[in-house]
Amino acid sequence: MEEWKKEVAWFLVAIVVVFGIQAGLRVALHTDSPLVIVVSGSMEPVFYRGDVVLLKGVTNPDQIKVGDVIVYKRPGYEYPIIHRVRYIYTVKIDGKPEKCFVTWGDNNPVPDPPYPTSDGLLEVQLPDGYIAGCVPTYAVEAKAEFVFPKIGLIPLWIRNALGLG
Structure with a gap:
């Protein structure tokens, strides 16, 4: 040959x-996306830009605990958000009690903003009195299981060079 x-x-x-x-x-x-490339520095020093994270789908909200890193979709954002769960609350969405998760990146000083739902912005009051956004169960796609450092830098560089990132 x-x-x-x-x-x-x-x-x-x-x-x-x-x-x-x-x-x-x-x-x-x-999960439809078992491997994702970290595109921001919001989770440093746990995940850096260009790290690839192995994800496991969430089939039951009871699988999520405080301290877990979850991936969720947020309306108006191009990429899924990967942040740590800091608090878990039960709220009413469409008249039914549901869990929601207060999240923020390890490198961010404040929680993620209120989450837009059909009932309006979803937010809760934290123990210190601060009002924080709360991610509804239906928006959560997966939990972070493992990180492969820096192997996503080349695809990120290519996307940026092509003006896609």
Whole structure:
């Protein structure tokens, strides 16, 4: 076999393996995005920009404890947010009691802002009297399980070079 054909074959095998691993992780970890690249410094020194975080889907809000790092979607934000749970509250959303999570990045001085819901902004009063946003259960996608340091820097650099980041 000619050398270039071998290289193309290995490249194709590598692509199939990568997509196979991604599909397997989706099933095994119960999430559409089992690997995410950290795009901000809000969680330093735990996660740095360019780290890749392995996520596990959350199927029950009781799986989330204070101190866990969760990933949630927020309306109006392009990327999911990955921050630490500091408090857990039970609130009424659409007339039903539901858990919500006060979060903020380890490198941020204040909690995340109030979360927009169909009932208005979701916020709670913390023990110190501060009013903080609270992330509803339905917005939580996953929990952080493991970090692979810096392996996402190249894709971030490429996205920035192409004006996509």
